[in-house]
Amino acid sequence: MRWSMVIDLDKCVACQGCSIACRFENNTPAVKPSEALKGRAVRWNDVFPMPINPTEVTGEYPNVQTRYLTRPCMHCDNPPCIKVCPVQATFKDEEGLVRQNYARCIGCRFCTVACPYGVRYFNWHVPEWSVETLHDFAWQNRTSLPLPATSVPAPEYANPDRIEGEGDLEGPAIRPKGVVEKCTFCVHRLQKARARAEAEGRAFRADEYVPACVQTCTGKARFFGDLDDPRSTVSLLAKSPRAFRLLEDVGTHPKVIYLREW
Amino acid sequence: MLKVDHRDKEKLIDPLFRTGPRFQLAALAFLAVIGWGVYMYLRQLILGLGETGMTRPTYWGVYMVNFIFFIGISHAGTLISAILRVTGAEWRRPITRVAEAVTAFALVVGTLQIIVDMGRPDRLIFVILHGRLQSPILWDVVSVTAYFLGSVTYLYLPLMPDAAILRDYCTDAPAGRLYAPAWQRTLYTVLALGWRGTRAQWERLEKAIAVMAVFIIPVAVSVHTIISWILATTVQPGWHSSIFGPYFVAGAIFSGIGALFIAMTAVRKVLGLEQYIAERQYRNLGLLFVTMNAIWAYFTYAEHLSIAAGQQTEEFPVLASKLWGEFAPGFWAMIGLMVVAFWVLVVPKLLPASAARVPVFRPRYALASASVAAVTGFVLVSSQPAPVSLVLAAAERAALTEPAIRTLGWAFIALLMIGVGLGVSPWLKARPVTASVIAAACVVVGMWLERWNIIVPTMTHPRLIPYAVYQPTLTEVSLTAASLALFGLMFLVFFKLFPAVSIWEVAEGRVIEEAQSKIVIPAPEPSEMKRLRRWGTRH
Ligand code: SF4
Ligand code: SF4
Numbered sequence: 001m002r003w004s005m006v007i008d009l010d011k012c013v014a015c016q017g018c019s020i021a022c023r024f025e026n027n028t029p030a031v032k033p034s035e036a037l038k039g040r041a042v043r044w045n046d047v048f049p050m051p052i053n054p055t056e057v058t059g060e061y062p063n064v065q066t067r068y069l070t071r072p073c074m075h076c077d078n079p080p081c082i083k084v085c086p087v088q089a090t091f092k093d094e095e096g097l098v099r100q101n102y103a104r105c106i107g108c109r110f111c112t113v114a115c116p117y118g119v120r121y122f123n124w125h126v127p128e129w130s131v132e133t134l135h136d137f138a139w140q141n142r143t144s145l146p147l148p149a150t151s152v153p154a155p156e157y158a159n160p161d162r163i164e165g166e167g168d169l170e171g172p173a174i175r176p177k178g179v180v181e182k183c184t185f186c187v188h189r190l191q192k193a194r195a196r197a198e199a200e201g202r203a204f205r206a207d208e209y210v211p212a213c214v215q216t217c218t219g220k221a222r223f224f225g226d227l228d229d230p231r232s233t234v235s236l237l238a239k240s241p242r243a244f245r246l247l248e249d250v251g252t253h254p255k256v257i258y259l260r261e262w
Numbered sequence: 263m264l265k266v267d268h269r270d271k272e273k274l275i276d277p278l279f280r281t282g283p284r285f286q287l288a289a290l291a292f293l294a295v296i297g298w299g300v301y302m303y304l305r306q307l308i309l310g311l312g313e314t315g316m317t318r319p320t321y322w323g324v325y326m327v328n329f330i331f332f333i334g335i336s337h338a339g340t341l342i343s344a345i346l347r348v349t350g351a352e353w354r355r356p357i358t359r360v361a362e363a364v365t366a367f368a369l370v371v372g373t374l375q376i377i378v379d380m381g382r383p384d385r386l387i388f389v390i391l392h393g394r395l396q397s398p399i400l401w402d403v404v405s406v407t408a409y410f411l412g413s414v415t416y417l418y419l420p421l422m423p424d425a426a427i428l429r430d431y432c433t434d435a436p437a438g439r440l441y442a443p444a445w446q447r448t449l450y451t452v453l454a455l456g457w458r459g460t461r462a463q464w465e466r467l468e469k470a471i472a473v474m475a476v477f478i479i480p481v482a483v484s485v486h487t488i489i490s491w492i493l494a495t496t497v498q499p500g501w502h503s504s505i506f507g508p509y510f511v512a513g514a515i516f517s518g519i520g521a522l523f524i525a526m527t528a529v530r531k532v533l534g535l536e537q538y539i540a541e542r543q544y545r546n547l548g549l550l551f552v553t554m555n556a557i558w559a560y561f562t563y564a565e566h567l568s569i570a571a572g573q574q575t576e577e578f579p580v581l582a583s584k585l586w587g588e589f590a591p592g593f594w595a596m597i598g599l600m601v602v603a604f605w606v607l608v609v610p611k612l613l614p615a616s617a618a619r620v621p622v623f624r625p626r627y628a629l630a631s632a633s634v635a636a637v638t639g640f641v642l643v644s645s646q647p648a649p650v651s652l653v654l655a656a657a658e659r660a661a662l663t664e665p666a667i668r669t670l671g672w673a674f675i676a677l678l679m680i681g682v683g684l685g686v687s688p689w690l691k692a693r694p695v696t697a698s699v700i701a702a703a704c705v706v707v708g709m710w711l712e713r714w715n716i717i718v719p720t721m722t723h724p725r726l727i728p729y730a731v732y733q734p735t736l737t738e739v740s741l742t743a744a745s746l747a748l749f750g751l752m753f754l755v756f757f758k759l760f761p762a763v764s765i766w767e768v769a770e771g772r773v774i775e776e777a778q779s780k781i782v783i784p785a786p787e788p789s790e791m792k793r794l795r796r797w798g799t800r801h
Binding site: 080087089105106107108109114117118125126177178179246247250 | 321
């Protein structure tokens with residue numbers, strides 16, 4: 001399997017629903033408005049206007065054009081981010097997902113520098129929601145702080161999913177400060193779907209799993225599936241004459257494929 | 263008991279056992295700055311790296327700049343003690359110890375920067391446990407570690423005979439002139455490693471030093487090359503350049519000489535070592551300095567020209583921000599400082615002694631030009647006061663646009679600066695040591711700015727993220743100051759314990775010089791002369 005996402009920009013209404021769905025699915029930390037102004041907001045899936053900088057605008061007002069782009073991690077087939085990580089905290093698994101292990105990351109921020117798409121985020125402070133929820137939790141359970149983040153069950157309004165193993169901490173798990181996080185194509189959903197199929201004693205099918213942003217998309221602009229299967233939706237759409245990838249010239253071979261606006 | 267020339271004993275050994283208030287004051291001052299830095303670091307550790315000015319996309323900032331800067335400075339020792347030793351430059355002898363100390367201490371401070379920059383310093387060990395060979399950071403860990411071990415060995419090997427001398431000379435009588443407390447005597451004894459100065463020991467030491475000299479040169483080159491590869495192996499606009507390796511190595515040696523000039527002048531002044539570190543050292547090192555300056559300028563030009571000519575949509579904004587955008591002050595300050603360094607080192611040397619009689623070569627003309635330049639500069643950068651607007655309006659009537667006037671203004675300042683340079687040249691000619699220190703200070707600051715100009719403009723002009731502004735916070739400034747203080751303190755303590763000039767190397771140099779002065783070179787036969795003239799010395 002080679003998981004891939006197709007985003008039809010013609011159908012995208014730039015509602016930012018994907019961004020919000022991602023926040024709730026993955027428990028991405030909130031930051032104060034003052035921090036967000038500094039550019040420290042964490043949006044694994046960001047929606048932003050193009051061109052990004054005023055210097056890149058072509059044409060004179062009012063004859064200018066702004067488009068919106070929604071941007072998850074590209075899950076590059078040749079990801080520059082994993083090659084620079086000195087501790088293999090970020091890695092590509094057998095199914096082409098580029099994952100991030102919070103328990104391993106040393107916070108050197110080389111990957112954030114190496115990724116040309118700017119999809120990696122650093123926890124500059126203790127994620128704020130986690131302090132509050134940790135306090136709540138500590139108060140309810142009459143334990144004292146600081147609790148090891150890994151031992152805290154997420155409160156009911158956070159997504160309790162996580163991927164945890166020996167020295168592993170991934171997905172929506174509560175992460176400590178000083179590590180990098182990024183879009184994982186909701187790898188915990190994949191794990192859950194696999195577990196369900198196994199419990200029901202049947203083979204896992206590629207259409208049993210989609211990331212939260214794909215599920216929520218208002219304009220039904222997002223498609224998800226297996227690029228190795230020639231009959232999957234993503235494979236068929238990838239052949240569209242409208243298909244393109246972001247920054248094709250930097251040699252990363254993204255697995256997120258965009259369909260141009262008509 | 264090892265023999266020591268009485269001059270050396272007086273100048274190099276005696277001061278080690280006299281602790282004056284100056285030493286204590288300096289140590290206290292350094293400790294205060296370091297203490298503040300430790301406090302700020304603990305604060306950052308508890309609150310998170312958000313206490314710095316770094317953001318997305320400016321993921322690397324002052325710490326990274328400091329890292330490259332300090333590791334660059336550490337190339338001083340290799341140049342002096344390895345390259346000059348291999349090439350048999352005798353004049354290096356009195357400054358080897360200082361150069362090697364600069365290397366070892368700069369490496370310690372440089373490595374600290376990386377730890378300060380990490381989000382999770384507690385997980386440092388993962389780099390060894392789970393290292394990924396493909397990551398340039400791992401290469402860096404390997405090469406910096408090798409370089410550090412090599413440099414410490416290199417600092418230690420020539421220190422061994424000197425430690426033995428100290429072991430033999432210091433006494434345990436509290437009233438004695440060379441009194442040393444027990445721990446200090448133990449330190450010397452341990453470091454001397456049973457050195458008796460026998461022939462076999464000397465031979466072994468010489469061999470070890472010779473091997474290290476050859477070994478450490480490629481390691482030193484690799485260190486700064488790999489640091490440049492941390493940047494060049496990414497596809498970030500402005501970094502993805504093959505010239506970065508040699509560019510960084512040249513810059514490293516360049517800034518290393520600068521740091522060495524400052525360090526050796528400090529040692530010379532404080533300890534009064536004018537007879538050891540003499541003008542000859544300044545002259546020869548100055549020649550190397552000028553050469554590195556030219557090489558650096560060449561690389562800088564080549565690097566920026568290819569970006570300017572390419573005009574790529576992602577790279578060009580980075581260059582534009584340096585040439586006339588928000589990074590222009592830093593960029594042009596760097597260029598200006600390097601030009602000043604070049605001028606200070608070269609022009610006074612070219613000036614004939616009689617030049618002082620010509621009026622332009624007088625300091626008061628320099629002062630006058632400088633004040634006019636300052637006023638012009640002030641007018642150019644400030645918002646226009648009324649009289650200037652009138653002048654501007656008049657100029658506009660003469661069909662000059664405002665950008666044209668500004669360009670003319672800057673050209674005028676450049677001309678005036680040449681006047682300043684000419685005016686101070688005879689003054690500098692009379693003071694070669696001061697001139698070297700001025701040039702060195704310019705270069706050290708300029709090289710820090712160079713690293714800033716490489717890291718920050720690229721970080722703030724990424725792809726697919728809005729351009730950002732990076733402003734270091736108090737945390738970063740404090741930690742930079744503390745790093746410099748730590749560097750100074752290590753220097754201070756080291757030269758309190760060990761002689762600033764390698765006693766045996768200088769003694770050896772004297773013997774060699776004496777022997778050489780007795781060699782009579784026989785004149786070649788006339789026929790031989792003809793052959794030599796035509797073919798040189800080759801056979
Ligand atoms: S988009 Fe960036 S973070 Fe995602 S795989 Fe590619 S390089 Fe890595
Ligand atoms: S910040 Fe973490 S994930 Fe990124 S390169 Fe460093 S250790 Fe690896």
